[in-house]
Amino acid sequence: MKNILLVLNMSPGELDWIIPILDIAKTQYHIRITVIYDKKSIYQNLKKNYHLKKNLTDIVDKEIVFDKFPSLFYRVVWMLPYKPLKKWYNLVINRLFGQRLINELQALGSDVTVLSESGTDTLSYKIVKKVFPDFYYVRFPHSFFINGNKKDGRPIHVQKKVNYDKMLVASEHDVGFYALKHPVDNIEVVGYPFLEKVWLEKFVKDAEEESEQSAMLLLSRNIHPVNLKKSSYDYLINSTIECARQLGMKLIVKPHPREKKSYLLKRLNRANGLAYEISYAHPLILAKRARLIVALNTSACILPLALDKLVIDFWLGNEGNHVVGRRIFKELGLVVSVDTKEDLLLQAESIINNNFDKEQILSNYKEHVRFEPKPSSKAIKLIHDGMMFKNQTKQT
Structure with a gap:
């Protein structure tokens, strides 16, 4: 695995979940990391969050802001019930702005693992899929929100075809919630990477606030x-x-x-x-x-x-x-x-x-919450091993 491509779909808060895993990928596995911001507003909001932006800057090799039409235009189009207009909107965006993103992605080569939060497949993701049709795809929760109680139980089986390889979750409390839409075999419990002691100390070490x-x-x-x-x-x-x-x-x-x-x-x-x-x-x-x-x-x-x-x-x-x-x-x-x-x-x-x-x-x-001793290491090993297995399968 040579490249990790992180697609941020909704807000900088998605980084809280995944940034410690990226840190391990960079420092221990020497993986090149690229971040795509699906909206300009995500990048602008991230700049207000100094410590999160600083820690990300220390990790990533390249940042791509997928700047499209103004968000107001996007919202108006998406509120309309007329589906052909939405299809036209995507085609226009793809033509006007997609090719620049395609060119930047092609420069990464073919060995790419894609990470994104679990809720949304955005237009930038669809362009990634076009450039890398066989990439290894890992999804993760949008936030730290605990989505259930393990006492609730979980569905026995979900008959659903999914477009990703693994779904990372923080704890057994989350499995039942995600198993409603994701096959249980695709779900991996890794713990809370951001709350690992080593990462917490690193994140706040430069904080000067009294x-x-x-x-x-x-x-x-x-x-x-x-x-x-x-x-x-x-x-x-x-x-x-x-x-x-x-x-x-x-x-x-x-x-x-x-x-x-x-x-x-x-x-x-x-x-x-x-x-x-x-x-x-x-x-x-x-x-x-x-x-x-x-x-x-x-x-x-x-x-x-x-x-x-x-x-x-x-x-x-x-x-x-x-x-x-x-x-x-x-x-x-x-x-x-x-x-x-x-x-x-x-x-x-x-x-x-x-x-x-x-x-x-x-x-x-x-x-x-703090039950898994090394969640970041566990997560990146799952991602690395899964990618290696998928590559071997494609070659045979």
């Missing part, structure tokens, strides 16, 4: 017609702001990649006397700074636990169809769970005053 004993970090989410209605978003944000004000704490907000900054700012600016900061830095770096951490049912709540810091998971129940979503972090005992403004303040005061016993939560974290 701990702010009076800072509260909010790991936010975006308004969504199903997962988070506007009224529920307003309640969660306003309640967190009020909690920070009552405790006299500065509020650091890490927005979700698809969260509207202008709408968030309106809420923050209405809070008289509130000291706040909106930051797109990596959640792990921000968690180092904060004395208190609040998360809105987001996968990022796993990261502070790696620093032995508790997370308050602030989310609403499904009454009135305000929000939909399984509270899996609460279910597995990984967070301090609250669903009202009053409970948020109560638990926040308990943590600040060191009156909360966190040993059980940290024990659950070790059981459910």
Whole structure:
């Protein structure tokens, strides 16, 4: 295996899952690594995340930004029910922008392994498939979100033809979820590469941010017609702001990649006397700074636990169809769970005053998250061995 081609489909957050594996591939296997950003916005957002971008720059040999028509045009076309127009859009994009990507890919040679997250086959992926029809293809989760509980069980068998060779997942908790769409034989449990001690130490070693004993970090989410209605978003944000004000704490907000900054700012600016900061830095770096951490049912709540810091998971129940979503972090005992403004303040005061016993939560974290000693090495060995086997099969 000489080349790894990583296709980023949706957001820089996909790197959290895969970047430690790329690091092992580069340092131990001396593999050339190329990254394709399917949208210019992914690359622009990554530049705001200094530590993630810096660590990626140290690893990759080449970055390709697949810059297409403005995203507004793309969204308008994709909302239309007229399928021939969508087909025309892809043809135009392929003609105008695809050939440049094809030329750059052909320069890599033929020995290529492709990595991408599990949710989307984008246009850039389809061009990769055109250039390398027989590549070894490995998929991985979009984020750290735990998608189920191993007690749920798993489907016996899924009769589905898939276009990839392996699906990497973090734990047995995820297998049942992914087995609904992916054959179980294709799924490999490797652990959480980003949470490996060696990688964590490397990632934060250059972080200069000092701990702010009076800072509260909010790991936010975006308004969504199903997962988070506007009224529920307003309640969660306003309640967190009020909690920070009552405790006299500065509020650091890490927005979700698809969260509207202008709408968030309106809420923050209405809070008289509130000291706040909106930051797109990596959640792990921000968690180092904060004395208190609040998360809105987001996968990022796993990261502070790696620093032995508790997370308050602030989310609403499904009454009135305000929000939909399984509270899996609460279910597995990984967070301090609250669903009202009053409970948020109560638990926040308990943590600040060191009156909360966190040993059980940290024990659950070790059981459910940090259970695999060397996940990155395990993952890259699976990828390397699978690629070698596929090449041998093609030759015979």
